[in-house]
Amino acid sequence: MLASKEFIIRLAANQHMGTSLTDDFAMYLHEMGLSEYEASSYLCLLQIGVATAKEVAEGADVPQSRVYDVLDNLESKGFITTQQGRPKKFGPVEPEIAVNQFIQYKRTKLKEMIAQD
Numbered sequence: 001m002l003a004s005k006e007f008i009i010r011l012a013a014n015q016h017m018g019t020s021l022t023d024d025f026a027m028y029l030h031e032m033g034l035s036e037y038e039a040s041s042y043l044c045l046l047q048i049g050v051a052t053a054k055e056v057a058e059g060a061d062v063p064q065s066r067v068y069d070v071l072d073n074l075e076s077k078g079f080i081t082t083q084q085g086r087p088k089k090f091g092p093v094e095p096e097i098a099v100n101q102f103i104q105y106k107r108t109k110l111k112e113m114i115a116q117d
Helices: 002-013 019-032 036-048 053-060 064-076 095-116
Strands: 080-083 089-092
Touching: 019 036, 036 053, 036 064, 036 080, 036 089, 053 064, 064 080, 064 089
Parallel strands: none
Antiparallel strands: 080 089
16 A cells, blocks of 8 residues: 555645646545545645635536535545534645545444454
């Protein structure tokens, strides 16, 4: 997983994400286990910073009816943080930290699955 972690950090650190690099990053996030909407929402937040759900929906092309579920999933997986208020705002977690938190999330889910057997 270390090589994957280095790859995601290198991609995210590039300040000038072109369309193909953004597409590669989205595909990588999807391969890690994020849905298409989750990956595009996280990329959107990396590019614009803290934003409302409406701004994420528009920037990531996620249906308004799905955006809160997508953002909740991203928060539980460790990719974003939520700022309470009206409106609620969402911010990206640094990619290196997000990957580490996602690894922990996956480990926890695996342990839960094993415990059920």
